[in-house]
Amino acid sequence: MKSTSDGSRPKELDLLEEVARVATREALKDYEAPPPEWRDNLVLGTLFDGDWRVFELYVPGQRPSDAIVIASARVHRMTREVSVTVSNLQRTVKGP
Numbered sequence: 001m002k003s004t005s006d007g008s009r010p011k012e013l014d015l016l017e018e019v020a021r022v023a024t025r026e027a028l029k030d031y032e033a034p035p036p037e038w039r040d041n042l043v044l045g046t047l048f049d050g051d052w053r054v055f056e057l058y059v060p061g062q063r064p065s066d067a068i069v070i071a072s073a074r075v076h077r078m079t080r081e082v083s084v085t086v087s088n089l090q091r092t093v094k095g096p
Contacts, residue, residue: 012077013053016053016080017055019073019075019082020055020073020082023073023075023082024055024057024071027071027086028070028071030086030091031090031091032089032092034070038070041060043057043059043060045058051077052074052076053075054072055072055075056072057070057072058070069087069088070086070088071085072084072087073085
């Protein structure tokens with residue numbers, strides 16, 4: 001298990017975020033890149049849904065309802081099962 005910069009062990013949320021990051025990066029390979037104005041303003045939000053942690057990559061808006069969600073990764077805190085939903089980007093690879 002990797003240590004953090006201060007030598008302590010990573011917290012559960014850090015580990016789940018890394019699972020989400022890897023899965024999201026893989027899922028985004030099949031989609032066009034976000035426009036530069038989106039890329040420059042991306043934010044990672046974290047939601048808690050029972051045993052699931054939801055990591056949303058989004059561009060904030062004036063109001064929360066104006067946010068543009070790019071990807072949402074749901075990670076189960078016990079099993080590390082992960083699923084990623086990509087939205088608001090054009091798919092570039094034909095999928096199943």
